[in-house]
Each structure stands twice: as structure tokens, then as C-alpha cells.
Amino acid sequence: MEFLVSRTFYARGQTGQQLLLGAYSAMNRQIAKGKIQMFSRHEMVELVKVDGKARGIIARNLITGELERHSAHAVVIASGGYGNVFFLSTNAMGSNTTAAWKIHRNGAFFANPCYTQIHPTCIPRSGEHQSKLTLMSESLRNDGRIWVPKNLEDAEKIRSKTIKPTELKEEDRDYYLERRYPAFGNLVPRDVASRAAKERCDAGYGVNSTGEAVYLDFSAAIERYGKEKALVSGIKQPSVEKIIELGEEVVEQKYGNLFQMYEKIVAENPYKTPMMIYPAVHYTMGGVWVDYNLMTTIPGCYCIGEANFSDHGANRLGASALMQGLADGYFVLPYTIGDFLANDIRTGPISTDLKEFEIAEKNVSDTIDKLMSIKGDKPVDYFHKRLGKVMWEFAGMARNKEGLEHAISEIKTIRKEFWENVRIPGDKDEMNTELEKAGRVADFLELGELFAKDGLERSESRGRTF
Amino acid sequence: MDLTLKVWRQKNSQAKGKMETYPISDISEDSSFLEMMDVLNGNLINSGKEPVAFDHDCREGICGMCSMYINGQAHGPMRGTTTCQLHMRSFRDGETIYIEPWRSGSMPVIKDLVVDRSAFDRIQQAGGFVSVNTSGNTQDANAVPIPKVNADKAFDAAACIGCAACVATCKNSSAMLFVAAKVSQYSYLPQGEVEAKDRVVNMVNQMDKEGFGNCTNTGACEVECPKGISLEYIARMNREYVSATISSEKK
Missing domain, CATH: 3.90.700.10 (Succinate dehydrogenase/fumarate reductase flavoprotein, catalytic domain)
Incomplete structure (x- = not known):
């Protein structure tokens, strides 16, 4: 007699979609109660740190192009994986590394960037x-x-x-x-x-x-x-x-x-x-380093789901990405974030007029102005596709020293050309899908190099890495 | 393939829009409709023009973003598909293709083919949920037995991706198919049954407040729905609504 146990419960091939809709409806309930606010068509473009702690973000309103300051006692990043560094992947087109990369640039450690699952x-x-x-x-x-x-x-x-x-x-x-x-x-x-x-x-x-x-x-x-x-x-x-x-x-x-x-x-x-x-490319096991409380190396800055590096190691087993999304959001973070917030119980509201917010917003607006002023002659996708080909050929399934070194120098060249020759039509103070993409590809061009460097550090074959 | 595209261009929600004509050539019949739009945008950028803004994300038919009205049909000529699942082999070489945004007073154009669907968010915030906390101490889902037929019906309704093709295709701009799917998804299951009366009343009220039209049973929504949501759910919602308004204890 045979005893079969299903390792995973499937929902008509829409397991992930139904979990997403479930989480979305739970969120709607909180919105209806006035507990949380949703900002759709907004993109997180910078982290704001005050006295070393994560205290807010700068977001760009994708309809008006306005930069907004949002303050808080803690910041949670749940922005998914960076498989689109390969240009072609099974990820949605909007998936990007920007939020995770911004906190990395602000001091959060990044772990195992080269761990990629290729289906x-x-x-x-x-x-x-x-x-x-x-x-x-x-x-x-x-x-x-x-x-x-x-x-x-x-x-x-x-x-x-x-x-x-x-x-x-x-x-x-x-x-x-x-x-x-x-x-x-x-x-x-x-x-x-x-x-x-x-x-x-x-x-x-x-x-x-x-x-x-x-x-x-x-x-x-x-x-x-x-x-x-x-x-x-x-x-x-x-x-x-x-x-x-x-x-x-x-x-x-x-x-x-x-x-x-x-x-x-x-x-x-x-x-x-x-x-x-x-x-x-289907999934990135690497990501922002977090401790068991899911906090990054920046106090008060948390990172959950595919955006962080935890749970999977060098490989990922079926359905465990959904497991991580649920575990991090439903079972871990609600209990661990209180530990950090407890020490801030007397802090009071964080003002968005602080100079830290002013500086962060200025940095973002300078970067946007710089991108808009290049007025080169190649669209953003041209650079993204080139980056993707380098990543796939030299940093993908099977890697070697020469290939990775070649990739690093190629990525540097593409990045240089990008900042000299990208063309972004339209204005910054309106809906501008090319400007959105440009910001994301600029971050992919930095992440790609870190990815290849990580591959170079590893001489072992482990899980997805060969 | 060589094609002539007539595309709706509108700078923002205040501006007046109009159709622009773009010839396009060497399109592979294996490319998806959105990939054809990518090629168009690449050409526009190369010639110093602004690309056409359109919503898209998953490109595998589950996010509900790609709201394009193609040759007078929501998501184009194929049934049971979103725009990203439509391939250029469904068109003839030399054909003229008209591409417009969803048209509904409750979903204004933001730019070009991008529309504001936040009315759907607000309808779901009015009751599209089950009042159970999700912070890790929920009971096992299988602890409450559910008849298979109910679970299947709830699941059929839950397949709705909120793309609003039903609204776009309806001559009354009615959102009944969407609201009915969301109402039924929860009321078929024991977990959502306790608040079923409040839910249907609140969601229908919000739908009316957003300015969506009424249903006159033409059934166009069912035909255009990429997920095959049945018109039966509208009938079911109407029964629930009537019964809730008659029997509710609340004033």
C-alpha cells in the first residue's frame, strides 16, 4: 500500500495569485478601519535615516512626478526579488530592485546576490x-x-x-x-x-x-x-x-x-x-541581509519576503517562496517589530521637516534631473537588454573566473554608456514610464556588478551555483 | 507583419485626447500584443517622440493591468485572454488596429491608455474581506468542512483579477460582474457568511457611489471576462442584496 502526502496544497494553478488576493483583502479590511493608508502608483526612491535609525522614505508619485516625504518609527521593505536584472525572467515587468538597493546603499548589508534560481x-x-x-x-x-x-x-x-x-x-x-x-x-x-x-x-x-x-x-x-x-x-x-x-x-x-x-x-x-x-530566471534567493527578527543592519529597517536573503540558502524548493511571504508577513514580523518599537514608545511623531528628509529629497531630485538632462540617443530598454545578455551568458547557470571578470568590466562599460547616452523623453513632473524604468535600470546596473563579484568569490558548486 | 496603429493619446486627465496614427513594420506574429507596443515605443523614442503610456505588469494574464480596448473589444478579439496573452498572429498583415483605453466615467484616463481603477479598490474596502485577523493565529483552514460544490463556486468567483473589462465593455458602464464575483467569493464560504448581509449592501452602495451603471442583462461582460466569470453571479448578488435589505436587523 502506498501513502502519498502532498508536499504542497495547490489551488488550481493559481496558488500564489489567490494568496496575493487574500493578503490584499486583509489589507483592504485594515484600510476600511482607518488603520493603514495605501499609496498606489507610488515608488519608494530613497530611505531616510535619522540618528542612524530608519525613520522614513522619499516616494515619487508616479502620476504627478511629485516627491513626497513619509516619516515613521520603522521602515519595512517588501519589494520582491531582482530577477529582472537578467532582463528576461518569469518576474512581472514591474519587479525591480530599487527599494532593496536603496537601503543597501544606505548601509544595509546584501547577502548572496548571485544565488539565482533558474527553472x-x-x-x-x-x-x-x-x-x-x-x-x-x-x-x-x-x-x-x-x-x-x-x-x-x-x-x-x-x-x-x-x-x-x-x-x-x-x-x-x-x-x-x-x-x-x-x-x-x-x-x-x-x-x-x-x-x-x-x-x-x-x-x-x-x-x-x-x-x-x-x-x-x-x-x-x-x-x-x-x-x-x-x-x-x-x-x-x-x-x-x-x-x-x-x-x-x-x-x-x-x-x-x-x-x-x-x-x-x-x-x-x-x-x-x-x-x-x-x-x-525565476527567483532570487539572495537579497538584503536580515537577522532572525527580519531587521537589516540598519536599526528600524526591516526587509521581508523575496527581497531579503533568508530561508532559502543556495537553492529554493517548490512553494517555499509563498511560504516565506506568509511566514515573514503574518507570523514573524508582527511579533518581532514590537521589540524595536517598544524603545521608541516615547519618541513622538517624526517630523518630515528634519534636514535628513531635506537632504534625501534633494539627492533624489538631483538624480532625476541628471537622468533627464542626459538626452542621449538610446532608450532605457537598450541598456537593460544588454545588461541582461551579459548576466545570462557570464553570470547565469554556469560561471567561471574569466567569464565573471569579463561580466564585471562589461557591466561597468554599459553603466558608463547608460549615464552618458540614455534618452528619456517627456518631463519629470508627469507620468513618465521611461523615467521610472531608467531609475530601476540604473540600480540593476549597480546590482549586476555586485552579483558578478559575489560569483567570483565562490569557487564551490552549491545549489544553483556552479 | 506591417500594420497601421491608431492609438489614443492624452497627455493627462485634464487634457483633451485624440487618436494618432502610427505605421509599424516587421512585427513578428509570435510577439504578444504588448511586445508589439514595446516595439512601437522603441520606435517613438528613437524618433524623439514620447512613448505611449500603458499599464502592464505580469504579462501572463493574472495581474489585470493591461487595459486596452482593441478594435472595439476589451482585450482584443480573442476570448478568455488579457491583452498580454493576445498574440499578433490574431491579426492580418496590413491591418489597421484601433487601440483605446477603457472608457468609463468612473475610471478616468490618467494618461494615454492608462486609466484610474481605484474605484475598484474602494469597493473592495467597503466589504471585500472576511473579518479575521491575519497575525499568525488563525485556525486551520480545513477545520471547517465546506461542501465541494460551494468551494468550487467560491473559487470560480475568486478567479476575478479586477481588470475591469466588464465595465469597459458594458454599455451602461456597470461593475456588477466584478462586484458580484467579489461578493460571492466570500458568501459561499462559512468564514465569510456571518457578515454576508452587510457585505453585499456596503459593496453595492459603494459601487453606486462610484457612479457605475446598472445591469440590463446584455451579458457582454461575461463574454469579455478573461477569467470566464459567469453572469449567474450577478443574479446571485441581486438575490442576496434583496434578501439582505429586507431582513437586515440594522437600520
Whole structure:
């Protein structure tokens, strides 16, 4: 008898979304009670420290461009991870490092910046226009066999669409994970699967027009499930068509929504032709260093969720990012922040007229003026994409000394060019999406260098780092 | 693909807006609609013009930000998708595409294609929650048994991403599908049942205060909803509202 325990409770493939909506509704309740205020379309652009303690922030109103001063007895950063330093990732487009990076620049330690989780099962990019990547569930590797053509000529023919993958004979396919790791096969750890896919594609065996994709083939699973189904349904000597029909039903029950999502994006039917996958950046385990109370090295400044470095080490296991979001916000911070606030019980309100606020606001407005005055001839995305390519090639899944040193010098060059040649149209005192992006990319250009330096410090292979 | 784009440009909420025409060429049919907009913005910046402001974030159909009215349809011609999930292969080479913001008096344009959806925030603040503290001592969710059919119905409603395609597509600018989804999500579950009467009354009142129109059962919202929220929830909300206003103990 088998006892199966679900490691994770899933909610129809929208677990994270539903947790977010749950947290949002709990927040709405507090807003309704007048306990908290929400400032949507605002961005934190600087931390304000008074006598060494975090006492407030400078925020930019993204509709009017006005800079606002907000004071408090403590500051909590919950701004998520920095996977978008790679330009392409599974993160939302707005995800950035700015809030975390600002507190780092104000003295908060940063830990393990190079710890990045790269997922092997994402939908490959289709061309230069690609803006973000979509994660397919890891569970697909349970039933899919990963392969590329054995011969370079066949790979070339598949890329130019002169032959179809289904026309390639079994002996002309290279099930490289099964070949290299016979004991684990397609279920090797994520980092191994990711590196192997990139290695095969770099060697010229990639199967889509960009050359950056491998096949994840369900035909063997469809046949196997079909035969089992025929057997239990008492169908004697089923035809091949019947087996496939029954097998596809089983696969649909298991992965129907994922197959549908894939078909929407790629416009190919993954039941009939193998799915294409490629690794993509999904999560950053590194972040702002915090103690067990989730306080950074700046007194009164806390950092929670993906923005901090805690909980995951060099790897991250399924659903543990959601766990961290809930644990930090619901179970840890409400009990630890009081310890700091207790000593400030007699402090009284913090005035935003203090010179510290004035100086911080001046710094921000000087930086904005500087960005606006460059008036160069390249859009922000040009620099972000260049940074992303350097990060992916030299600081991504497999790193070495030469590559990382090259990355550091490249990032410095891109950063220099950015500050000399970025073009931001429009004005600073209105909604200006290019100015928003420019501020974030400026921070990514600094973080990227720290990331590569961290990689250089490590000679070991650990978790995601090789 | 080569296309002609007619895009709504409006400097801010006070300014008068108008449609501008932009030709665009060499668009891959594999790119998403928003990636096509990225290419347009790159071209505009390179030629010294201001890019088109549009809301977007997750680009995988769950954040509800990409509020574009494309060729007279919320989120464009495909059903069950947001704009970011729409790909250029849904259009013909040489086609003229009209791109506008959501149009509703309760959701004014902030800039170009960006609209102010804070009315939805305020409706949810009026009652879109369960009055349970979240500071770590909540009871186990599985301690209260819930019939599977109720859990499923609550979940179908909870799939709403608050994108407001229902409002944009409704001739009355009604937000009933959205409010009904949020009301039902909680009232189907025992945890939200105790305050169900107050919730429906408060949320409907706030919806009216925000100036959204009424429902005349044309069903356009259900067709355009990227998450397939059913019109049945509106009927359910109306029943709840009537019953709450008749039977409430409160004055």
C-alpha cells in the first residue's frame, strides 16, 4: 500500500495569485478601519535615516512626478526579488530592485546576490521582441522526455522548418538527460537540467528559430497511459489510434491547463508535436541581509519576503517562496517589530521637516534631473537588454573566473554608456514610464556588478551555483 | 507583419485626447500584443517622440493591468485572454488596429491608455474581506468542512483579477460582474457568511457611489471576462442584496 502526502496544497494553478488576493483583502479590511493608508502608483526612491535609525522614505508619485516625504518609527521593505536584472525572467515587468538597493546603499548589508534560481521548464523566447518568459510547471518533467536531434544537420533542418520533429526517427534523437544520467533520467535536479539544456543549445542543437529550445516530448507517456487505460477499460487489442486517444485523455486530465496555456502562447498543439522548453530566471534567493527578527543592519529597517536573503540558502524548493511571504508577513514580523518599537514608545511623531528628509529629497531630485538632462540617443530598454545578455551568458547557470571578470568590466562599460547616452523623453513632473524604468535600470546596473563579484568569490558548486 | 496603429493619446486627465496614427513594420506574429507596443515605443523614442503610456505588469494574464480596448473589444478579439496573452498572429498583415483605453466615467484616463481603477479598490474596502485577523493565529483552514460544490463556486468567483473589462465593455458602464464575483467569493464560504448581509449592501452602495451603471442583462461582460466569470453571479448578488435589505436587523 502506498501513502502519498502532498508536499504542497495547490489551488488550481493559481496558488500564489489567490494568496496575493487574500493578503490584499486583509489589507483592504485594515484600510476600511482607518488603520493603514495605501499609496498606489507610488515608488519608494530613497530611505531616510535619522540618528542612524530608519525613520522614513522619499516616494515619487508616479502620476504627478511629485516627491513626497513619509516619516515613521520603522521602515519595512517588501519589494520582491531582482530577477529582472537578467532582463528576461518569469518576474512581472514591474519587479525591480530599487527599494532593496536603496537601503543597501544606505548601509544595509546584501547577502548572496548571485544565488539565482533558474527553472528548466519555461516557454522559450521567440525573438528579439521578447519581453518576459512564462514558467510551465516543473511537474511536466514527470511525464515528458527531453531531447534534441543527434545530428547538427537535423537540428538545422528543424530550425528552418524543413522537417518536423515528429518525422525524426528514434535513433536520430538524443535524449541527453537519459544518456548522461541513466539513474535519474529526465528527473535530474533543476540546475542540472537547466545547464544541460543550455550546453546542448550552445553546441548548436537548439530546435526553435532562436536556437534556444529543447523538446519535452509526451508521446511516450501518451502511449504508456493509453495502453494502461485500454487494459483497465477491458479494450482488447486496441488500435494505435485508440491508444493515443486514451493516452491523450489521461495527459489532459493531468496537465490540461498547462497544455492550453502553451498552445495559446506558441500556437502549437503539444499533444501532437513535442513541447519546446528552455531555462529561465525565476527567483532570487539572495537579497538584503536580515537577522532572525527580519531587521537589516540598519536599526528600524526591516526587509521581508523575496527581497531579503533568508530561508532559502543556495537553492529554493517548490512553494517555499509563498511560504516565506506568509511566514515573514503574518507570523514573524508582527511579533518581532514590537521589540524595536517598544524603545521608541516615547519618541513622538517624526517630523518630515528634519534636514535628513531635506537632504534625501534633494539627492533624489538631483538624480532625476541628471537622468533627464542626459538626452542621449538610446532608450532605457537598450541598456537593460544588454545588461541582461551579459548576466545570462557570464553570470547565469554556469560561471567561471574569466567569464565573471569579463561580466564585471562589461557591466561597468554599459553603466558608463547608460549615464552618458540614455534618452528619456517627456518631463519629470508627469507620468513618465521611461523615467521610472531608467531609475530601476540604473540600480540593476549597480546590482549586476555586485552579483558578478559575489560569483567570483565562490569557487564551490552549491545549489544553483556552479 | 506591417500594420497601421491608431492609438489614443492624452497627455493627462485634464487634457483633451485624440487618436494618432502610427505605421509599424516587421512585427513578428509570435510577439504578444504588448511586445508589439514595446516595439512601437522603441520606435517613438528613437524618433524623439514620447512613448505611449500603458499599464502592464505580469504579462501572463493574472495581474489585470493591461487595459486596452482593441478594435472595439476589451482585450482584443480573442476570448478568455488579457491583452498580454493576445498574440499578433490574431491579426492580418496590413491591418489597421484601433487601440483605446477603457472608457468609463468612473475610471478616468490618467494618461494615454492608462486609466484610474481605484474605484475598484474602494469597493473592495467597503466589504471585500472576511473579518479575521491575519497575525499568525488563525485556525486551520480545513477545520471547517465546506461542501465541494460551494468551494468550487467560491473559487470560480475568486478567479476575478479586477481588470475591469466588464465595465469597459458594458454599455451602461456597470461593475456588477466584478462586484458580484467579489461578493460571492466570500458568501459561499462559512468564514465569510456571518457578515454576508452587510457585505453585499456596503459593496453595492459603494459601487453606486462610484457612479457605475446598472445591469440590463446584455451579458457582454461575461463574454469579455478573461477569467470566464459567469453572469449567474450577478443574479446571485441581486438575490442576496434583496434578501439582505429586507431582513437586515440594522437600520
